[in-house]
Amino acid sequence: MLKVPEHQVAGHQAIDGNLGPLVDDSGRFYKPLQANERGTKELAFYQSLFSDTLVPDHIRRFFPVFYGSQLLEASDGSGLRPHLVLQDLASNHLNPSILDVKMGSRTWYPEASDDYIQRCLEKDRTTTSVSLGFRISGLQIYQSKESGFWKSARKDVLSFTADNVRLVLRKFVSSNSSVGSNAKLDCCFARSVYGGPAGVLEQLLELKTWFEDQTIYHFNSTSLLILFDEESLLKGRTPFAEVKLIDFAHVAEGEGVIDHNFLGGLCSLIKFISEVFSRI
Template sequence: MLKVPDHQVAGHHARDGKLGPLIDDSGRFYKPLQGDERGSKEVAFYTSFSSNARIPDHIRRFFPIFYGTQLLEASDGSGLYPHLVLQDVVSGHHNPCIIDVKIGSRTWYLQASEDYIQRSLKKDRETTSLSLGFRISGLQIYDSEESGFWRPEKKRVLGFTADDVRVVLRKFVSSNSPTDSDSEPDCSFASAVYGGSTGILAQLLELKAWFEDQTIFHFFSCSILMMYDKEAIFKGMSSGAEIKLIDFAHVVEGEGVIDHNFLGGLCSLIKMISEILTSPDENPNKTCLQDYEKNHSYLENGTTE
C-alpha cells in the first residue's frame, strides 16, 4: 500500500492532487521522475554511482540505496508514471527531527539552460547560499506529543538569514520548545546528536575527507539530510543521528577536478556545527561569519559577480 510520506520537509509534496513521492511499509521511497532531462539525469547518476567500484563502502552509506525504476500509479491520479525506487531514509526513525541543507554557494552548472541558471542564481543570491555556502530548504523539529512538529513555512525558511540558520541549528538540538521565542535554545542534545564518534559532525567530516579527493562527480543543488530521534534521547537511548545525501538531478561529471563548490559549503556547515559543540551557550554573532568569509573566499567561486 503506497502512501504520502509523513516526514518530507522539502521538494514537491504528493498532496492536493499534485505529483509527488510516495512510500510503502517496506522502507522504500518512490520518487516520480521529473519530466525533462532531470529525471533521466538522476537515473543515470544512481546507475553510475551504484556500479562504480571507486566509491568506498563507507561513503555509500551516506546515499540512499537504489532499487531501480518502476511504473506506478501517480499520486496526482494521472495514471502510470515512472518512479525512482529508493531507500526511504527516514523509515527507521520515529518522529524524527530533520533538516534539509542544500549544499553549495552555487546551485547551477554550466551545461544547464540559461533560464535555469538565472532562476538558480537569483535564489542563491536571495538566500544564504552565497554568504554561507549552503541554505536550509526545509525542516521539522519534534516538540512534544501534544504539539507535534515545528515546521516553518517554505517562504519563511528561504528567508532565513545567516543568524537565523545558526539559531535553527541550535534549536535542532535543544530540549526547550522550538516555538519558544522568549528563551535561547539550550543545545542540551548537541553532544548526543552533533558530537561523539558516530554523531553528525563525525559523519560530515568523513564525507569531507572523501570530497577532498573525489573527482568523479560534481554535486550541484544536492542536499544533506540531517536527522535524529529526540524521543530516543529522552528514553536514554541512542539518538540515531545520521546524514544522507539526496537529490541528484543536477550532478555532472567531475572530469578529474575536485568539487570545490560542494566542499566549500560542506566546510561551512561543519564549522557552524563545530561552534555549537564548542560554545553551546554563545549567541550567534555576525563577526564570526564575517571573519569566516574573509578566510574562505572559495564560497564565492563560480558566481558571476
C-alpha cells in the same frame, strides 16, 4: 499501500493532486522520475553510484539505498509513470527532526541555459547560498507529544539569514524549543547528536575527506539531510543521527576536478555546527 510521506520537508509533495513521492510500510520511498532529462540523469546517477567501484562503501552509506525503478500509478492521477525506488530515510525514526540543506554557493550547473542560470543565481543571492555556501531548504523539529513538530513555511525558510541558521542549528538539538522564544535553548542533545564518534560532525568530516579527493561527481543542487530522533538517542539505538545526500537530477561528471562548490559549503556547514557544539 502507498501513501504520502509524513516527514517530507522540502521538494514537490504528492498532495492536492500534485505529482510527488510516495512511501510504503516496508521502508521504501517512490520518487517519480521527472519526464525531462532530469529524471534520466537521476536514475543514471543512482545506477552509477551503486556500481562504480571507485565509490568506497563507507561513502555509499551516505546515500539512500537504491532498489531500481518501477512503474507506478502517479500521485497526480496521470497514470503509470516510472519511479525511483529508494530507501525511505525517515522510516527508521520515530518523530524525526530533519534539516534539508541545499549545498553549494552555486546551485546552477555550468551547462545550463543562461535563463536557468540567472534564475538560480537570483535565488542563490537572495538566500544564504552565496553568503554561507548552503541554504536550509526545509526543516521539521520535533518538540513534544503535545506540540508536535515545529516547521517553517517554505517562504520563511528561504528568507533565513545567517543568524536564523545559527538559531535553527541550536533549536534542532534543544529539548525546550517549544517553550517560547524567550527561553534560552538548552542545546541538550548537541553533544550526542552533533559531537561524539557517531555524531553528525564526525559524519560530515568523513564526507569532507572524500570530497577533498573525489573527482567523479559534481553534486549540483544536491541536498544534505540531517535526521535524528530523540527516542533512538535516549534508548541508545543506532543510528540515532544520520547524514544523507538526496536529489541528484543535476549531478554532473567531475572530469578530474573536485566538487569545490559542494566542498566549500560543506566546510562552512561544519563550521556552523562546530560553533553550536563548542558554545554549549
